[in-house]
Amino acid sequence: MVSRRAHVLAILAAFVLDLAVTGGLFAIGNIEKKDPHATKYESETSDTFSCCLIRLVVFPLMSLLALVVHRRTASPQSRPCTATSASDLRVPLAELPISSTSTGSARSNSSGSSGSSSSEKTVFEMNLDHALLMKRADRRKEVVMMMLFAISTGMSFYNGIKCIVFHYDANYLVLQGTLQAITMIMINVEYFMLKNVLNKFTEDQGELIPHMHMHPLFFQTELKCHRCAVCGDSMKRPHYVAHICRSCNFGLCPRCYKQKDKTSAKGFGAWSVRRAGEQITTWTYFKRIVLIALDFWPTLVAALACLVIVQLLQILTPNVQGSIFDGIIAFLQHPESGRGHFETAMLTYVVVNVLQGCFSGLKALAQELVQRRMACSVRLQLFASVIRMDIAFFDTMHTGQLTSRLTNDAGEMTQPLNTLMNDLLANVLLLVGGMLMAFRTSWKLSILSLTIVPPITYSYRAYAHWARKVRLSIQCAMGEANSTATDAISNIRTVRGFSTEEFESGNFSDSINTSLGHGVRNAYVGASMTAFTTYLNLGTAVLILWYGGQQVCDGNGQMSIGSLITFQLYWNMMNNAFISLGNVFNDLIRSSSAAERVFSLIDARPDVNPDEGEVVTRESVKGHLQLKGIQFWYRSRPDSLVLKGIDLDLHPGTSTALVGKSGGGKSTLVNLLMRFYEPTAGDILLDGRNTKTLSSKGVRQCCGFVAQDTQLFSCSVEENLAYGLGRDYTKEELIHACKAANVHEFILDMEEGYDTRVGEKGIMLSGGQKQRLAIARCFLRRPRMLFLDEATSALDAENEAMVQAALEKLISELRSTVVLIAHRLSTVINATQICVVHKGAIMEHGTHEELLKTGGVYSQLVSRQLSRDASAVMDAKGKQCEIDGLIEEMETTGGLHLEQ
Ligand SMILES: Nc1ncnc2c1ncn2[C@@H]1O[C@H](COP(=O)(O)OP(=O)(O)OP(=O)(O)O)[C@@H](O)[C@H]1O
Numbered sequence: 077m078v079s080r081r082a083h084v085l086a087i088l089a090a091f092v093l094d095l096a097v098t099g100g101l102f103a104i105g106n107i108e109k110k111d112p113h114a115t116k117y118e119s120e121t122s123d124t125f126s127c128c129l130i131r132l133v134v135f136p137l138m139s140l141l142a143l144v145v146h147r148r149t150a151s152p153q154s155r156p157c158t159a160t161s162a163s164d165l166r167v168p169l170a171e172l173p174i175s176s177t178s179t180g181s182a183r184s185n186s187s188g189s190s191g192s193s194s195s196e197k198t199v200f201e202m203n204l205d206h207a208l209l210m211k212r213a214d215r216r217k218e219v220v221m222m223m224l225f226a227i228s229t230g231m232s233f234y235n236g237i238k239c240i241v242f243h244y245d246a247n248y249l250v251l252q253g254t255l256q257a258i259t260m261i262m263i264n265v266e267y268f269m270l271k272n273v274l275n276k277f278t279e280d281q282g283e284l285i286p287h288m289h290m291h292p293l294f295f296q297t298e299l300k301c302h303r304c305a306v307c308g309d310s311m312k313r314p315h316y317v318a319h320i321c322r323s324c325n326f327g328l329c330p331r332c333y334k335q336k337d338k339t340s341a342k343g344f345g346a347w348s349v350r351r352a353g354e355q356i357t358t359w360t361y362f363k364r365i366v367l368i369a370l371d372f373w374p375t376l377v378a379a380l381a382c383l384v385i386v387q388l389l390q391i392l393t394p395n396v397q398g399s400i401f402d403g404i405i406a407f408l409q410h411p412e413s414g415r416g417h418f419e420t421a422m423l424t425y426v427v428v429n430v431l432q433g434c435f436s437g438l439k440a441l442a443q444e445l446v447q448r449r450m451a452c453s454v455r456l457q458l459f460a461s462v463i464r465m466d467i468a469f470f471d472t473m474h475t476g477q478l479t480s481r482l483t484n485d486a487g488e489m490t491q492p493l494n495t496l497m498n499d500l501l502a503n504v505l506l507l508v509g510g511m512l513m514a515f516r517t518s519w520k521l522s523i524l525s526l527t528i529v530p531p532i533t534y535s536y537r538a539y540a541h542w543a544r545k546v547r548l549s550i551q552c553a554m555g556e557a558n559s560t561a562t563d564a565i566s567n568i569r570t571v572r573g574f575s576t577e578e579f580e581s582g583n584f585s586d587s588i589n590t591s592l593g594h595g596v597r598n599a600y601v602g603a604s605m606t607a608f609t610t611y612l613n614l615g616t617a618v619l620i621l622w623y624g625g626q627q628v629c630d631g632n633g634q635m636s637i638g639s640l641i642t643f644q645l646y647w648n649m650m651n652n653a654f655i656s657l658g659n660v661f662n663d664l665i666r667s668s669s670a671a672e673r674v675f676s677l678i679d680a681r682p683d684v685n686p687d688e689g690e691v692v693t694r695e696s697v698k699g700h701l702q703l704k705g706i707q708f709w710y711r712s713r714p715d716s717l718v719l720k721g722i723d724l725d726l727h728p729g730t731s732t733a734l735v736g737k738s739g740g741g742k743s744t745l746v747n748l749l750m751r752f753y754e755p756t757a758g759d760i761l762l763d764g765r766n767t768k769t770l771s772s773k774g775v776r777q778c779c780g781f782v783a784q785d786t787q788l789f790s791c792s793v794e795e796n797l798a799y800g801l802g803r804d805y806t807k808e809e810l811i812h813a814c815k816a817a818n819v820h821e822f823i824l825d826m827e828e829g830y831d832t833r834v835g836e837k838g839i840m841l842s843g844g845q846k847q848r849l850a851i852a853r854c855f856l857r858r859p860r861m862l863f864l865d866e867a868t869s870a871l872d873a874e875n876e877a878m879v880q881a882a883l884e885k886l887i888s889e890l891r892s893t894v895v896l897i898a899h900r901l902s903t904v905i906n907a908t909q910i911c912v913v914h915k916g917a918i919m920e921h922g923t924h925e926e927l928l929k930t931g932g933v934y935s936q937l938v939s940r941q942l943s944r945d946a947s948a949v950m951d952a953k954g955k956q957c958e959i960d961g962l963i964e965e966m967e968t969t970g971g972l973h974l975e976q
Pocket of ligand 1: 710713737739741743744
């Protein structure tokens with residue numbers, strides 16, 4: 077990082093150089109006093125001198141003024157917030173998630189932070205006030221700097237015009253011309269440096285919270301449709317506040333920001349996916365995209381070679397065209413000798429065009445090939461990275477956002493190659509080549525024309541900076557719209573059931589309209605930019621034709637008609653190249669926003685790398701699991717300790733049932749055993765080895781798992797059964813597993829048997845059928861460790877008994893270690909040990925008989941079931957099991973007649 081002092085010293089050096097150049101021009105003017113044109117020299121040089129002095133005084137003073145204006149506006153003491161700004165903002169603050177509870181219970185409920193103090197509200201208000209003041213201060217600073225920019229542009233134009241009317245001495249022509257050109261450069265360099273140093277002195281430092289994110293975070297309002305990178309929640313109305321990183325795509329909602337002082341927020345580091353100290357800019361993404369393209373370097377080199385040839389031919393064309401016109405004029409003046417000149421020029425023109433067509437085709441082909449391969453490579457990398465992420469990552473990431481990154485963003489971010497070659501490289505070549513040729517044709521006209529370059533450059537830079545933010549907002553809004561649509565469509569039955577179609581449409585249109593709003597603003601500003609640059613170009617064209625035409629009319633041989641036409645063509649070429657370069661910025665910026673999202677995912681690394689650690693296989697594992705002092709909290713809820721020191725010993729060939737109230741932590745425990753998450757404290761040992769040292773992929777390959785919400789893929793029954801098996805299987809094996817899970821008959825009843833497609837997420841099957849398929853999938857796997865999370869909850873008593881029997885067989889045959897979570901006592905009664913999990917701890921454990929004897933929670937549960945005390949059941953699911961029991965009993969006693 078360059079220090080402020082270095083910036084100031086650089087500006088002083090620039091001023092000294094400017095003064096020296098002006099001194100040089102002035103001195104040459106004085107040497108030539110004896111010349112008949114001495115007065116003219118003196119007046120021109122003294123004029124240059126006064127302009128320089130104005131620059132040395134006015135430029136720093138204006139910058140100082142901008143600094144003072146910024147400081148005074150940004151200081152809360154000197155400018156308290158007015159009624160129409162910050163105080164207005166304060167009023168609805170009570171509705172914000174982090175507002176104090178003192179304002180009412182409804183608010184405290186919505187905030188979910190009943191412990192918030194009123195001082196927190198003040199800090200939040202202060203942040204809002206500060207953000208508002210900084211915004212206003214920046215705007216005022218920009219107004220002063222715009223005035224300075226207008227002055228520097230005026231000076232630049234003045235100097236350009238002076239260059240062409242200046243009476244050069246033949247002896248010092250090169251020196252004087254060079255000094256004039258340097259003066260023009262210095263005017264722009266000084267403005268640029270002053271602006272930079274001013275930004276350095278006025279920039280907001282942000283807040284660095286290293287354990288959360290490696291770049292400083294800035295409090296910002298109006299971030300509608302942006303999502304918190306940690307909890308995945310959208311920023312809330314009315315101010316849509318977030319603490320965002322200006323370097324990468326990271327934003328914290330106020331609620332997650334409140335966790336910043338807690339040590340438990342350590343896990344948030346997974347989101348800071350950049351290497352330490354790396355500053356992410358458009359340029360960074362640009363470099364990375366180039367690096368991806370380099371993977372296909374032979375085709376790329378061919379495309380580049382063709383491009384260079386095409387551009388060189390294009391640069392040659394105006395020269396040949398000028399020669400044709402000069403040839404025509406020579407032919408008119410001297411028909412004998414002029415004809416040859418004309419014919420040679422025409423022949424050259426034809427050859428150049430034929431070659432240009434041929435190489436353009438080759439370039440297009442090579443480029444298309446590289447681009448398609450690149451898109452493929454990015455999508456593969458992105459998916460590979462996403463699919464390897466921790467489950468915790470998916471807890472905080474919305475499916476809609478992820479798919480949007482895979483499809484839209486991944487496609488858009490590969491566009492830069494096109495932009496890079498067709499626009500950037502091609503136009504840079506045209507610009508440089510055109511400039512050299514233009515200087516060769518008329519250096520004075522060239523300097524005059526170049527005066528418009530700085531205003532266009534600065535305008536594009538400012539626009540590009542602004543447009544980047546707008547593009548990001550548009551993408552966020554589109555991502556939000558995607559998420560809403562995905563949510564609504566995948567939960568369409570719930571949406572229809574609750575008649576929330578209008579609510580969902582409202583949410584969708586909210587995001588779409590936000591994106592439209594940003595797009596419309598972008599269109600207006602973009603159009604103004606186009607109009608501005610068009611007028612600048614038009615002015616320059618008028619100047620060229622006016623001054624060039626005069627030189628041709630003077631007839632002193634300084635310029636021929638052909639040269640004027642050639643210059644005009646070169647100028648048009650440079651101009652078009654320059655305008656296209658502006659579009660390059662826009663395209664690169666658009667792609668860089670997409671790249672920002674894609675690379676942030678490609679760079680993300682899981683906390684646990686599935687391939688790291690000692691490899692274990694089904695054959696080498698016995699399945700003895702030991703849990704020692706396991707503690708755990710979810711990263712997205714670091715405040716609540718879900719497991720509070722669990723100790724358990726699970727022997728091979730045994731089954732352990734986890735029972736207890738909903739939310740007690742049973743599924744979480746199974747998730748840890750499956751290594752979906754790593755324990756926050758304590759160790760899990762597999763056959764005496766800490767699982768942290770084992771490859772999580774290997775461990776999972778020894779496991780079978782049936783989740784609460786049975787997950788099937790949109791493919792055939794057989795493909796679902798063999799999913800992730802990793803070995804060959806026989807039809808007999810498959811049928812045996814299905815028979816054990818009592819699913820074989822039902823599969824055969826379907827039209828296409830094992831080839832029947834089950835639909836998206838198994839939509840064509842009933843809950844019980846899906847569960848039985850998932851159990852059969854586990855049986856086919858013959859796992860060392862089997863985890864069943866309410867895997868039989870949707871089965872009737874008969875089916876459940878059959879599955880139980882199959883489980884018994886699995887345990888005795890394979891000596892598998894089985895952990896099952898169930899709410900029905902009938903499911904757990906035969907387990908080797910039963911653990912009652914309550915509020916993250918194991919309250920009691922033992923066999924059914926042992927637990928009945930202790931007279932604890934378990935025995936109370938059993939006795940309440942037996943006494944059919946419906947009001948004393950443990951939970952909603954407890955009620956369900958009583959009803960099941962009642963139904964069974966009534967069926968056997970003949971008291972219940974079910975309609976067929
Ligand atoms: N992905 C998650 N992120 C944050 N908190 C979670 C997550 N999953 C579960 N929790 C919380 O952890 C606690 C324990 O949940 P868990 O699913 O382990 O309970 P359970 O005993 O299995 O409940 P049930 O019997 O209803 O399935 C609950 O308070 C729950 O809200």
